[in-house]
Amino acid sequence: MYEQYFQHFNKIVPLTPEEEEVIKPYLRVKKLRKKQYFLQDGDVCKAAAFVTSGMLRQYVVDESGHEKIIQFAAEGWSVADLYSMLTGEPSIYNIDAIEDSEIIIIDKHAQDELTQKLRKFETYSRIQITGAYVALQRRLTAMNSLTVEERYEEFIKRYPQIAQRVPQHMIASYLGLTPETLSRIRSRMFARS
Amino acid sequence: MYEQYFQHFNKIVPLTPEEEEVIKPYLRVKKLRKKQYFLQDGDVCKAAAFVTSGMLRQYVVDESGHEKIIQFAAEGWSVADLYSMLTGEPSIYNIDAIEDSEIIIIDKHAQDELTQKLRKFETYSRIQITGAYVALQRRLTAMNSLTVEERYEEFIKRYPQIAQRVPQHMIASYLGLTPETLSRIRSRMFARS
DNA sequence: CGATTTTTTGAATCATATCAACGTACGTGG
DNA sequence: CCACGTACGTTGATATGATTCAAAAAATCG
Numbered sequence: 001m002y003e004q005y006f007q008h009f010n011k012i013v014p015l016t017p018e019e020e021e022v023i024k025p026y027l028r029v030k031k032l033r034k035k036q037y038f039l040q041d042g043d044v045c046k047a048a049a050f051v052t053s054g055m056l057r058q059y060v061v062d063e064s065g066h067e068k069i070i071q072f073a074a075e076g077w078s079v080a081d082l083y084s085m086l087t088g089e090p091s092i093y094n095i096d097a098i099e100d101s102e103i104i105i106i107d108k109h110a111q112d113e114l115t116q117k118l119r120k121f122e123t124y125s126r127i128q129i130t131g132a133y134v135a136l137q138r139r140l141t142a143m144n145s146l147t148v149e150e151r152y153e154e155f156i157k158r159y160p161q162i163a164q165r166v167p168q169h170m171i172a173s174y175l176g177l178t179p180e181t182l183s184r185i186r187s188r189m190f191a192r193s
Numbered sequence: 194m195y196e197q198y199f200q201h202f203n204k205i206v207p208l209t210p211e212e213e214e215v216i217k218p219y220l221r222v223k224k225l226r227k228k229q230y231f232l233q234d235g236d237v238c239k240a241a242a243f244v245t246s247g248m249l250r251q252y253v254v255d256e257s258g259h260e261k262i263i264q265f266a267a268e269g270w271s272v273a274d275l276y277s278m279l280t281g282e283p284s285i286y287n288i289d290a291i292e293d294s295e296i297i298i299i300d301k302h303a304q305d306e307l308t309q310k311l312r313k314f315e316t317y318s319r320i321q322i323t324g325a326y327v328a329l330q331r332r333l334t335a336m337n338s339l340t341v342e343e344r345y346e347e348f349i350k351r352y353p354q355i356a357q358r359v360p361q362h363m364i365a366s367y368l369g370l371t372p373e374t375l376s377r378i379r380s381r382m383f384a385r386s
Numbered sequence: 387c388g389a390t391t392t393t394t395t396g397a398a399t400c401a402t403a404t405c406a407a408c409g410t411a412c413g414t415g416g
Numbered sequence: 417c418c419a420c421g422t423a424c425g426t427t428g429a430t431a432t433g434a435t436t437c438a439a440a441a442a443a444t445c446g
Contacts, residue, residue: 126319
């Protein structure tokens with residue numbers, strides 16, 4: 001049931017079987033169908049999702065109704081609105097499944113208790129969030145210092161499995177472009193190669 | 194000497210005087226003059242800086258030689274290239290002082306040892322990095338979903354003390370604009386109010 | 387004060403967005 | 417299993433907003 005989660009956990013912080021048993025009662029599996037929300041704009045985020053199959057996306061909707069994708073979460077990734085979870089304020093994000101998916105849910109209360117109870121859980125959390133921070137900083141840097149084309153190339157190189165599974169207009173949104181522009185970028189790239 | 198650092202630490206995780214004594218030997222004060230580097234592009238980042246006075250900035254230089262500011266760090270903030278620090282790879286960032294500054298340096302080795310030795314240090318680190326992650330995600334969201342003008346307004350509202358102390362062209366760089374564009378945005382804003 | 391940095395303004399250019407139309411693929415229900 | 421509807425991608429024409437380059441004005445520093 002939870003093999004994938006613990007496999008990931010053990011790669012970062014090795015656990016004894018007993019420790020796994022401590023964690024297990026706090027976990028919960030859930031299936032999401034394509035387009036089903038995990039978190040909806042306006043609600044308070046009360047849990048994090050670890051994706052074991054399928055893919056989720058996190059996005060905001062701007063004033064003119066356009067979806068801006070902030071993050072994809074495929075197998076092995078976690079997603080949540082930490083800001084909302086920490087402050088208790090309503091989230092500005094939506095998180096939904098873009099494929100039929102299976103996730104492991106760890107709610108806020110479980111996280112707090114596990115962090116307190118099991119030092120390895122805190123260590124795992126710290127290392128996880130540090131990695132997420134580093135990735136985000138790199139992404140922001142790319143946004144500010146690379147051309148659109150370089151950003152697209154970097155994306156498909158870095159996340160080939162996502163690039164192949166996700167509709168192109170979502171990649172455009174993730175890169176901060178309109179679908180039309182990405183389409184043109186691509187045709188320019190193919191013309192040159 | 195280290196009051197400011199511990200004051201900040203205690204607000205997040207209260208320490209006993211004995212615990213403070215454990216940490217102290219790992220800390221080091223350093224003064225930086227305006228324009229002095231803390232980290233230079235191509236070097237490996239071996240320490241984090243906690244700013245006690247003055248201000249630092251973190252930036253990349255793009256192919257055409259333009260500086261793109263990724264982050265400001267005023268009093269009470271920390272700055273480092275975590276990616277370089279974790280992987281040991283050369284940094285793509287520069288970090289330098291934009292005012293005469295005083296920082297507390299905690300090098301990688303100190304961080305590793307303190308994290309191991311003192312659980313509260315690990316907790317502090319986790320909470321700190323989580324806050325930084327949340328701030329960065331909000332910033333990325335703003336970049337993708339707000340107009341230039343809204344981003345500028347949000348910036349001066351959120352960081353009034355930085356907005357007042359820093360030259361305008363650096364704010365432009367932080368917001369992903371040219372100085373000319375920011376100047377025009379401002380005159381449009383003042384014209385309307 | 388003079389030198390340097392910063393900000394402003396103008397004109398031309400460039401990149402991306404927008405709007406609209408079309409073609410295609412896909413999957414769902416009849 | 418076919419047909420229809422919806423979602424997706426492409427292409428073209430035009431509009432918009434930001435950049436670039438150049439120069440001057442203003443502010444700051446030593």
